[in-house]
Amino acid sequence: MFPWQEECLDIWFDKGGKGIVNVVTGAGKTVLALGAVARLENRLAVEQAGALKIKIVVPKVFLAHQWARNLHEELAVPPNDIGFYCGTQKDRPTRKYMIYVVNSARYALSGHVLADYQNGSPVLLIADECHHYSSPENSRIFDFIAQLSPRDPAPAYYALGLSATPETAAFNEILVPALGPEIFRYGFAEALNAKIISSFAIFNVKLQFTPAEAQQYQDLSEQLTRVLENLLHRCPFLLGLKRPRFFARLEQLVREPEDDETAALAASLLGLAGRRKEVVYRAESRQSCVRDLLTRMPPSSRVLIFSERIGMADALYEELKWLFPGQVGCYHSDMEDWRRKNILRKYQEGEIRILVACRALDEGLNVPATDIGIIAAATSSNRQRIQRLGRILRSADQKRMAILYYLYIGSSNEEQDLVAGISRDLTGIIPVLDLAYDLNSRTFAHAAYQALVDLVLAYACRKGWKGEAIGEIGRNLERGKLSCDWWLSEQECRLKSRSASSRSERNYWLSMRLLVQAGLGRLPE
Structure with missing residues (x-):
């Protein structure tokens, strides 16, 4: 393992085998967890090590299969010792290694852990992408915690949370009691300096509205301002709320109205904000810029393109497949499961080199050969942006610099920096550069x-x-x-x-x- 992984596991054992690890994508979170399994078995008494049960929770099905491959290849775990609990495949939870997808785990994992615990087996729970598990529904996987007593002489409960972005609104209320506190942090700068991940660059690409789009955006903004002023007059408690909390309260005002006029204003504000966002997402310059970026890339480049709307992903795919025949695939949640699996396989095996995707690929996919990421549109979620950056990071022995292009409309409320915090931390270490794209001339400008x-x-x-x-x-x-x-x-x-x-x-x-x-x-x- 890398030195950071050894250090992290030392801390994890010092903390009683519990804790959340905040580590940048590509630095080796999965190997860390496999190391925890191996070292825990070595530390336990012979009879306890044989009885140890490992429960792994993931947010998506393809991650479950990725974990199974890693267990088999890295720890030589026989396939018969690995069970799955997801969708229609629900193996008996008596196997040493059980991998759960959270949608299925909500109603079963807690009971399975308690059954193992009561049968005398120590349990190690590995929560991959653990920030997913603090919502009211998903947090049900931790219901067993209330039934574990620290004074109980029964075998121990161990937990390891993994994420590049573990912080959530319910971090202290849900994740810390179930998994332990954050015990280790390893960021982009550390991984770059240790040459664990390859160097990368970020281009923030400023786009333009067409005149018609600019007028539409302005009209919606003026309407939105008037409605907001009226709503704030009636609901001053909305002042000062950060964006996610503000919109959550608007939705609550619609669902649970204090009076009809307030509910109507909140609904109007949500509608106007949604329509304005659509103007931003559907701006003509986005698709044009993606096309012109790709035509200027080396023909061997492997590219991930991220979109926010399935319609936009489909439109990009339809255009690009004519420009690059046989080289482009599309992946999103509206596709049949077998088609998604087939497209992923083709991209991972190099049969296609350009993959257009929505949020379905924001986390977990191993694509170590990707050179270029293009965020054609993004939400305001810093977590999502960090995850997308992580999709193009590779081990440092792969020499070509990875590049992420982040597209934004300059005259809108879109943020003008992919990840401002990361950009500040990495100033002087990696290139963080500004480009401007002109829709009319289809050219890129970079002043410096x-x-x-x-x-x-x-x-x-x-x-x-x-x-x-x-x-x-x-x-x-x-x-x-x-x-x-x-x-x-x-x-x-x-x-x-x-x-x-x-x-x-x-x-x-x-x-x-x-x-x-x-x-x-x-x-x-």
Whole structure:
């Protein structure tokens, strides 16, 4: 294991084998949990180790099968020792390893844990993506906690919560009593510095409304402001509430009205906010920008595209499959289960290289070969954005830098930074860059990059290079605008130019080297 995993397990055992681990996607949460299983069995007495029951809870079916593969491949667990409890497959819960999907676990897991406990078996509960389990329905998996007594001489209960974003509104009320407190945190900066995950870059891409969309957005915003003023006058307790709590209270006012006029105002506000959000999500520039990004990417790139609406995902898929025949798939919850499984298999095995998805892929999918993520539209959830960033992170031995493009409408209320907190933490460690996309010219602008391009082209003219050479440099620098190759060192660019497999590739890296030299203020005389 990595040193952080060893350190984390030492802390976990010091805390009595309970706790929540907050670790960035790609750093090895699953291996940590498998290490906990192995070390716990070694620490328990022989008769207790043999009786140990491991319960693993996941939010989605494909994660259950991922865990089963990991148990078999990493711990050599025989398939017959692994049971599933999800959908129509509900194995007898007497197997040593039981993997539950939370929708099925709500009404069964608690009873299964108590039965094992009462039969003299120690229990280890692994809650993967544990932030899912604090809702009123899902938290029923922890009903057994109330029946465990710390003075009971029966075998022990162990728990390990895993998540890159464990904080929830009910974190202290639900997750901490069931799983233990947060005992360890390992973020992007630590994983990058330890070279556990590959370097990555974030491009915040500013989009435009069309004139008609801008007018529609403005009209809805003015209506929304008037309704909000009237509602706040009647309900001053709404002032100061953060966005999720504010909208939750609006929904409550509609469901449980204090009076008809307040309910009507709350319903009107929700409706206007939804319509305005649709204008933002359906902006013409989103689909156009995705298309133009992909046409400028290397043809070998493996790409995940995230959308917020199934209709938008389908529209992107229909357009892209004609541009890149045989290379594109679509994945969302409206598709039949067998089709989703087939598309995932094709992407994971490299039969297709572009996958358009909705929220169904926000968590857990192992796609270690993905180069590029495009968030075509996003909610305001910081958790969702971090999870989507995690989908493109890979182990550090895979050399190509991963890139995430986050698309937002500049003249709307959409946030202009993918994950502001992460961007601040990683300033100077990774590129966090701003692009602007012009719908009319279908071009991308990057002010800092263009300033360096101008320096290089002016330098080439001063040196009296031929027009053909200057044109080649200009084309290469335009190609490099959407990458972060200009963040490499002179030495790295020199090595890449020497090992290039073609003349055009060699010329590209020579151009990048000039750009790097311009940025350092040392273009050769």
